[in-house]
Amino acid sequence: AQKVTQAQTEISVVEKEDVTLDCVYETRDTTYYLFWYKQPPSGELVFLIRRNSFDEQNEISGRYSWNFQKSTSSFNFTITASQVVDSAVYFCALKWETSYDKVIFGPGTSLSVIP
């Protein structure tokens, strides 16, 4: 069975600090995709990043970076130089080969960036 765990329920940081959000996933499928979504107070989930199971290269996109490690089934997400607008709930999510648009979400991490 597929499962996504986000151990951090709430995180508070001061503006300009770096923050890393943790995500651990479980799946027996060899082909799968991992995602991070952001949910601001308006309610609409917004896609941030995506990584497939065959590409463990870690990347940086602007202030966002991610660390994907299959050996530990982790897909951590880092925001560099956090800003107040980054305050939101962040969800790690998993899709696998036969899931189509059935997505398993983690419980979410609420991030507060304090000015």
Next chain:
Amino acid sequence: KAGVTQTPRYLIKTRGQQVTLSCSPISGHRSVSWYQQTPGQGLQFLFEYFSETQRNKGNFPGRFSGRQFSNSRSEMNVSTLELGDSALYLCASSPAGDTNEKLFFGSGTQLSVL
């Protein structure tokens, strides 16, 4: 290009009633999926439709149903409402529902059952 549109934005119903929520996907998107979000259970998958066919269904009772029309618009229906059905219902769309595709979400319908 317009985003995913959900109507109504807010809804208040009483126990035992039924409710219908509507979702218009992004133009050209053929896959529509529905999610329930509650503080206790988080985001849970309800069902997914592609070309008017249900492709996947989550673990929800039969009171929850949905359908998709030929223009890809989708509706979900909840009959015999219970207090526990109070939640934010989110609709998402994607071009074809492939594994590598990200989802585009609407702002949701906040349902309160009194």
